Amino acid sequence: MATLNGADNGMETDAPSWTESLWYVGGHGTYFLAMGMQSVVYPFLVTFVLKMSADWVGIAQMFTMLPMFGLVLFGGLTADRAELRMHLIRLQLLAATPMLTLATLVLSDRLTYAWLVACGTATGCVSAFVMPARDSLLSRVALRSPGGDIQQAVTVITGVQFGAQLIGILIGRQAPWFSDHWGVYIGRTAPTVGAGFILLGIVLALGAAAFCTSNVQPAPPSVRARDAKQRLPAWRRNLRDIQEGLLEVRHSPRMLPVVILMFFGGLFLMGVFSVHLQVLVRDVYGRNIQDYSAIMMAFMVGVTATTTVLTRLSKRIERQGRVMMMSFLGGAVVMGVVYLEPELWVLYLLLFFWGCTAGVSMSMSRAIVQEAARESHRARIMSVFQLGFLGGAPLGSLVMGLVTAALGPIQAALLPMIGIVVVWIGLFLFTDLWRLSREQAAG
Numbered sequence: 001m002a003t004l005n006g007a008d009n010g011m012e013t014d015a016p017s018w019t020e021s022l023w024y025v026g027g028h029g030t031y032f033l034a035m036g037m038q039s040v041v042y043p044f045l046v047t048f049v050l051k052m053s054a055d056w057v058g059i060a061q062m063f064t065m066l067p068m069f070g071l072v073l074f075g076g077l078t079a080d081r082a083e084l085r086m087h088l089i090r091l092q093l094l095a096a097t098p099m100l101t102l103a104t105l106v107l108s109d110r111l112t113y114a115w116l117v118a119c120g121t122a123t124g125c126v127s128a129f130v131m132p133a134r135d136s137l138l139s140r141v142a143l144r145s146p147g148g149d150i151q152q153a154v155t156v157i158t159g160v161q162f163g164a165q166l167i168g169i170l171i172g173r174q175a176p177w178f179s180d181h182w183g184v185y186i187g188r189t190a191p192t193v194g195a196g197f198i199l200l201g202i203v204l205a206l207g208a209a210a211f212c213t214s215n216v217q218p219a220p221p222s223v224r225a226r227d228a229k230q231r232l233p234a235w236r237r238n239l240r241d242i243q244e245g246l247l248e249v250r251h252s253p254r255m256l257p258v259v260i261l262m263f264f265g266g267l268f269l270m271g272v273f274s275v276h277l278q279v280l281v282r283d284v285y286g287r288n289i290q291d292y293s294a295i296m297m298a299f300m301v302g303v304t305a306t307t308t309v310l311t312r313l314s315k316r317i318e319r320q321g322r323v324m325m326m327s328f329l330g331g332a333v334v335m336g337v338v339y340l341e342p343e344l345w346v347l348y349l350l351l352f353f354w355g356c357t358a359g360v361s362m363s364m365s366r367a368i369v370q371e372a373a374r375e376s377h378r379a380r381i382m383s384v385f386q387l388g389f390l391g392g393a394p395l396g397s398l399v400m401g402l403v404t405a406a407l408g409p410i411q412a413a414l415l416p417m418i419g420i421v422v423v424w425i426g427l428f429l430f431t432d433l434w435r436l437s438r439e440q441a442a443g
Contacts (some may be wrong), residue, residue, distance in 0.1 A: 036168020064124045069394055073383050077383070202239050
């Protein structure tokens with residue numbers, strides 16, 4: 001009988017099998033299929049239907065990401081204390097509620113900017129609890145699978161994640177087709193009708209994710225009740241446990257520079273992706289949601305292609321930090337070329353290249369943190385990792401929205417380009433990330 005970190009929980013499992021992994025992958029894929037559809041429909045509604053200016057687009061995107069900053073640490077704490085399978089099932093079903101509400105508003109032609117922001121904020125709140133739970137469950141499933149290699153599991157699941165998002169984007173960009181062919185059944189063929197049908201598809205995908213997760217083995221809590229004699233108040237226990245996760249990262253020479261890099265990645269790059277590119281496509285190239293979604297697809301294809309290659313090569317990569325830092329520079333290259341106002345087809349190539357480099361950064365960063373994290377603290381540590389990446393995203397969306405509105409999309413490209421280079425130099429000079437290797441993890 002194989003054991004899952006028996007020293008930590010003493011739980012026995014069945015002999016390693018791929019069955020559980022396939023169910024986990026199914027749940028992961030259908031969840032991010034929904035996220036892919038949402039990544040097209042939400043910007044479509046705020047930018048092309050409500051026709052908001054760049055600064056208001058930035059504010060709307062900020063509110064979808066802001067809950068991650070405020071709640072993700074509590075998400076990690078909750079995941080470490082919960083039975084992960086049922087916890088994740090409930091969260092995925094809960095995530096369907098704001099999407100169902102938004103679908104109802106769109107199909108009844110009652111959509112307003114305030115309602116859109118409210119539903120986006122609610123979705124962000126649920127995501128703050130989903131991400132650390134899903135990452136923590138991944139390590140359990142990976143260790144119960146043949147081979148038990150966490151870095152390879154992270155690489156595979158990253159490829160599945162972006163492959164599913166790519167399919168979701170392909171579906172999401174068909175909103176006009178759904179309007180023309182299905183809108184007749186409700187007597188309306190406005191473009192928003194197709195968006196409403198896509199939102200209903202998101203609800204179905206989240207239900208499918210919950211079903212797949214129900215076939216994963218139960219995952220008992222990592223944190224047991226402690227300090228019973230001290231009778232600490234709940235709020236003090238919560239703060240203490242969150243502080244433990246933060247301190248684990250703070251004192252780790254492997255994890256801290258990774259989290260710092262991912263924070264600035266979110267700050268400089270997520271704002272570009274969530275605000276800048278939409279306005280660039282609309283105002284500079286005079287195109288619509290079809291072209292914006294095509295650009296997103298180019299990015300996703302790049303990520304999927306890279307992670308597919310990394311699935312075979314991940315065990316051979318020893319200098320993880322060096323690979324991660326070099327790929328981080330890809331964003332600066334992309335923004336530098338965008339500043340030159342290239343042809344639209346060049347923009348597609350740039351986003352494909354950016355996706356390739358981003359796939360490397362995301363796979364390496366998650367693998368480094370997953371390998372370095374202790375089982376008893378893993379969900380809390382992964383929540384700190386998510387806080388690092390997504391914590392910079394709301395500020396980045398707000399800043400890029402304001403800068404793009406003030407300077408225009410072309411001049412605004414200079415901000416992330418310069419910022420990435422400055423951060424890269426700082427990490428090279430003041431951290432050990434450039435010298436970080438896989439042998440150090442074993443030692």
